[in-house]
Amino acid sequence: MDALPRQAHAYWMGLRQKRRATERPLVSVVDDDESVRESLPDLVKEFGFAVRAFSSPEEFLASDFVRQTKCLILDIAMPGMSGTDLQRELKIRGHGIPIIFITASTDKTVRPRLLEQGAVECLFKPFSDAALLEALNVALRVN
């Protein structure tokens, strides 16, 4: 009795793991803030997406996940390359990854500018899980 469900659970988990790796679209999070890198991937995972977190644009570009990334959740202000720098770099390299910008800034004027330049959404921290989910759905439909 005990073993079966546990086996079943393990099996199910294995399936989910497998599906996550193979079928679930990869969402990459790039933010220099550690608390975001800690919390956001868990939420995105809860939404049912595969997720990878990177502490800087440079790290992301150097990784093997650029091609697999179906959506990028990208902080704007970071030391070194900024979020918009990365957006430009990806365009140059021919990667049309949909981007959801997230920012702790209160300057509302950045949003229309970013949308104009092709971003799917720009969310101001703190944002709700619903807002993020909606943006992700839009991004993946575009994809």
Next chain:
Amino acid sequence: MEVQPEHASGEIKHLQRCINDLVSLLALPAVWSGGDPPQILHTLLDALIRMLRLDLASVRLEVPVGEVPIEIVRIAGLRGAMPPAHEICEALNQCLKNDSRKWPPLLQSLMGDGDVSIVPLPLGLQGELGVVVVATQRADFPQQTEALLLSVAANQASIGLQEARLLSHQKQLANELDQRVVQRTAELAAANEGLKQELAERKRAEQELQRSEAFLAEAQHLSRIGSFSWRVSTDEITWSEQLYRIFQIDRDARVTFELIGTRIHPEDLSVFQEQIERSRQDRSDVQLEFRLQMPDGAVKYVHVAAHIRGDRSQLEYIGAVQDVTERRSWEEALSKARSELAHVARITSLGVLTASIAHEVNQPLSGIVTNASTCLRMLAADPPNLDGARETARRTIRDGNRASEVVTRLRALFRKKETTNESVDLNDATREVVVLSSSELQRNRVILQQELADDLAAVAGDRVQLQQVILNLLRNASDAMSAVDDRPRQLLIRTEADEDNHVRLTVKDVGVGFSPHSADRLFESFYTTKNDGMGIGLSVSRSIIESHHGRLWATPNDGPGVTFSFSVPCRPEGLTTDGVDASRLPSVSDAA
């Protein structure tokens, strides 16, 4: 009578000569005509000596008292020097008195010592004109004919002298008249000259006046300044020409406040009327700026400066009105540029500050929200992911603490701001702030009334910080009245002694006020009713006042608006440095 022919022929000759002499004597006045008395007397004496074969003839003419008598002596065939005439006359006079038949001793050396006949001949009816004395050594003198000749001569002489005297008198009168005419003429000429000069002077003065009037009018025209006077008791108003031009009012119109009111911008009319009433009562000098609205709708800005003069019954304001429209538009452009610059600077500094505050706070907030959302989702899963939920809940708490730390750091940052401790005269500080904000207040058409207490005690503290509070209260009051159009935007700033050795400053507006339940929130950070406000002004102001050991509070007015007051302790005698307590700035633990 029997007449001897020889004797008769002699007699006839004698008579003929006598008649000739008479004719000569009668002709004398014609000779004398126009002559003066000495001339008359000379010819008279000469004629007598010649006609009567006299040895001596003299005359003494009476003259008015104080003048030298005219005395003339003629001696026939004079040889040698003659004694002075007046001595001879005197000597002859003596002889006549003594009835002497001899020459007086004075003349004996000259005339010899023979017998002599001396005959006096008075001139004028009573001898008042003088006397002629004739003398001859002939014993039969004067014969009948000679006596006749003498008498006729004396008469003729009298007449001649009278005429001469009359003539001389007439001459004198004529002379005097002439002199008076000359003198009068000279006086008239002088007066005329003076009059001419006066006229010329007046003309010049008139020209100068016209010139300076023209100068003044031109200067007023160029500088767009008109002048006026206002007699307070009668409301009699006088305007210069330029002022009619500025107000675009016909020159013939009688100037009244009613007429002036028709040209004042409707929004400024209450300010203007307020000022008139205040001027009536205060009798203090006036400085005022307001707008005019012309019949065609054009708006002019004018600056009025007036001072009062005269005594109580004849009080009069004399002043100038300058059309400052052009200057105003420059000023507005400048002020706009300045405020844009200030805005940019404020945005830059405040923006940087708020951005960093927001950034610092939003990061942990974001973590809290995300973790909490994840936590809820994990708990809602089937089966619930309790481990994951526990982990995300733990992170939520951690991020909450992080947010709190951020606020603590910000407070610490504010607290580091240095405060100085000096003696501050709150009246002076207020006046400076009023001057700084007067153009802004005027632009917002705020009527500012100051009631600054005399002999206000000094407070101890940071002058600049206290002025920031005053400025903030003034600005808030002005902003609160920006939508008020149905009543004058009156703002009262007052200083007074408060109980407990405190000094109180009050700012009272008639603005929109606040609802009772928001009173508690007024002083909270980031609480604002303004669209463009940060909501930190009153919070910072309260921090500043509390650091001065005082308190800041707000009360709604009975009528519209709010009264903000702060009360701070007076500077104690002999205070040194320990006035402001920076540690009393509100800390995070107070707020949390």
